Amino acid sequence: MKCSVRYDDYTRxxxxxQGAGIESGGAFWYNDSILQMTGKNTLMIKAVIFDLDNTLYxxxxxxxxxxxxxxxxxxDVLGLEPEELAALHREGDRLLHARAGDxxxxxxxxxxxxxxxxxxxxxxxxxxxxxxxxxWESYFAAxxxxxxxxxTLLALREQGLRIxxxxxxxxxxxxxxxxxxxxxxxxxFIVCSEExxxxxxxxxxxxxxxxxAGCRAEECLFVGDDQKRDVLAALDAxxxxxxxxxEGMEAVLPPEIPRxxxxxxLPALLATDDVDHDAKxx
Numbered sequence: 001m002k003c004s005v006r007y008d009d010y011t012r013x014x015x016x017x018q019g020a021g022i023e024s025g026g027a028f029w030y031n032d033s034i035l036q037m038t039g040k041n042t043l044m045i046k047a048v049i050f051d052l053d054n055t056l057y058x059x060x061x062x063x064x065x066x067x068x069x070x071x072x073x074x075x076d077v078l079g080l081e082p083e084e085l086a087a088l089h090r091e092g093d094r095l096l097h098a099r100a101g102d103x104x105x106x107x108x109x110x111x112x113x114x115x116x117x118x119x120x121x122x123x124x125x126x127x128x129x130x131x132x133x134x135x136w137e138s139y140f141a142a143x144x145x146x147x148x149x150x151x152t153l154l155a156l157r158e159q160g161l162r163i164x165x166x167x168x169x170x171x172x173x174x175x176x177x178x179x180x181x182x183x184x185x186x187x188x189f190i191v192c193s194e195e196x197x198x199x200x201x202x203x204x205x206x207x208x209x210x211x212x213a214g215c216r217a218e219e220c221l222f223v224g225d226d227q228k229r230d231v232l233a234a235l236d237a238x239x240x241x242x243x244x245x246x247e248g249m250e251a252v253l254p255p256e257i258p259r260x261x262x263x264x265x266l267p268a269l270l271a272t273d274d275v276d277h278d279a280k281x282x
Contacts, residue, residue, distance in 0.1 A: 016236065020059035045240065045270065047213035048156055049164035051175055051200075051224030055244050056165075056263065057181055066139030077121060092117035103202055108133055109170050136173070143180045148264025152164045153186040155267050166209040168193040168200050168229070189213070191271055200226075201233030210239065224264065225251055242269065 001083055053059045063154050074080040082090065100106040114128040163186055173190045176177055177261045178184040189212040191205055198204040210217045217238030222229025225244045231253060234241040243259040245251060253259075 043213065044217075044219060045161065045221050046215040046219040047162040047164060047165045048221045048223065048266070049209050049213065049239070050263075051222075051226065051230045051244075052165050052167040052177060054225045055223060055230075056149055056183060057146060057177070061144075062139045062142040065142035069127055069134045069138035070131055073127075078121075078127065079132075080121075081106075088117045088121060089113075093121055095120070099129060103199050104197065105168065105170050105192065107144070107199075107200065140176060140180060141176055144215040145181045145183075145265065148262065150186070151180060151265055152264045153183060154247055156270075159270075162188045162215075162255060163212055164188060164199070164213055164220075165190045167191070169213065170194045201236075203233070203237045206234055206237035206239060210237070213230055223260075223263070223269075227251075234240075242266065245279040 005182055012199070023267040044096075050056055071082050071085055074085040077081065093107075095116045096113050097107055098110070100109075100112075106112065111132045114131040115125050118125050118127055155162060165178070165187055167190070169192060170224075171190075171194050174190065174192055175184065178187060178190075189209075189214060191208045193199045193202075193205055196202075196204045196208045200206075206222070208215075209222070210220055213220050218240060220239045221238045221242060222230065222234035223242045223244060224234070225246055227243060227249075231243045235257075241257060243251075243253060243257055244263065245259045247262055258269055260269060
């Protein structure tokens with residue numbers, strides 16, 4: 001499917017977010033007309049779209065496992081102490097953003113990042129694919145489904161709702177994660193930032209999600225953990241957001257925005273008047 005997307009230039013913070021919320025001292029202010037979209041109305045939900053990382057599974061335990069494996073390789077093979085690796089990793093990330101830009105899935109490419117790190121350090125680049133494999137093997141081994149997530153997606157599908165995933169990152173890694181989580185067969189469509197050439201909070205990713213959902217933006221629910229890249233950006237694109245407020249996350253969103261603590265709380269939210277939905281039978 002070819003998505004109808006625009007190719008404007010976006011910078012951080014994304015200009016299209018200026019109508020919905022602008023960061024100011026760690027807080028946001030909101031346009032009242034935008035907030036009205038989250039209130040009670042007669043619109044029916046026909047598709048539920050999920051962010052992937054730190055929404056459908058816990059990101060940090062997996063990343064930490066991958067980085068520990070990378071740290072071990074750097075120490076045992078390259079002779080780099082953890083502090084040296086951390087500094088070099090930051091420099092590699094800076095170089096990657098400087099060369100590829102911020103609004104592209106290429107910034108997640110660990111092979112290129114490790115190549116840049118090795119070049120900066122004057123080390124052979126043949127280590128780059130080995131480092132990448134070490135990271136992802138340990139990362140994927142630590143990707144674990146959370147209680148109730150699969151059952152929630154099954155329940156939503158049984159109601160006739162289309163299930164989507166809208167995620168930053170490269171497609172190969174995201175498909176692997178969904179397979180490991182045993183969720184891929186429950187997903188009707190996926191939009192990765194690599195596909196649309198733009199990262200959330202860029203509206204292009206959300207527009208593509210809506211097109212694949214096959215309904216209007218206001219008939220799509222978007223569930224994510226990031227208050228700016230998922231919640232505010234979805235709201236600004238016309239979708240109806242739900243914030244997954246994980247433990248320790250400080251809320252900067254107004255109380256009108258629906259929120260859940262776990263994915264398995266979503267069916268109960270859909271059953272309330274806060275988010276209307278209508279089963280669209282396939």
